Amino acid sequence: MSSTSTTSSASAAGTACGARVWEIPTTDAAxxxxxxxxxxDVMDDCCKNAKVSKYENDCGIYCLAQGQDVNKLQSCLTSKSNNYHDVFCNAALNATATATAPGSKSTSSGTSTHSSTTSTSTNAAIAHQPISKSGLGLIGLLFGSALMAVIA
Structure with a gap:
């Protein structure tokens, strides 16, 4: 019965933020x-020199895979995260960001300038990306949670 209440609270948090939190507001590897x-703190540590930015009404936070590939960034985030199911990326594991690293890192509450120019084409870029094992796991987790909510 405790798994049902956990599922309900996770669904409530996802609903409050909206489904767009799963859409990283850039087409660059992030x-x-x-x-x-x-x-x-985890993002500041794992993103190295890449700028860390909040998005979607402060529900999500992201950085570009600068100076490392997506695999290394994702591995760092999942190993240091309290909830590795909430870590996701938008590119192949061997991809790196094409943008150059900014002079300094900071966490902002708005969407970065780079992302606002590319946010209209986010869905098109993601459509051609392979789904990682953690992405498939996340989809399975969400499906299983929804199924358990219906059964309970």
Missing amino acids: CAVILGGNMT
């Missing part, structure tokens, strides 16, 4: 997390 707990 990883994001659902904001909560220690995730700002």
Whole structure:
């Protein structure tokens, strides 16, 4: 019965933020997390020199895979995260960001300038990307949670 209440609270958090939190607001290689707990510190540590930016009404936080590939960034985030299910990326594991690293890192509450120019084509870019094992796991987790909510 406790798994049902956990599922309900996870669904409530996802609903409050909206489904767009799963859409990283850039077409460049990046990883994001659902904001909560220690995730700002984890992102600051794992993103190295890449700028960390909040998006979708402060529900998500992301950075570009600069100076490392998506696999290394994703591995760092999932190993240091309290909830690795909330870590997701938008590119192949061997991809790196094409943008150059900014002079300094900072966490902002708005969408970065780079992302606002590319946000209209986000869905088209993601459509051709392979789904990682963690992405498939996340889809399975969401499906299983929805199924358990219907059964209970």
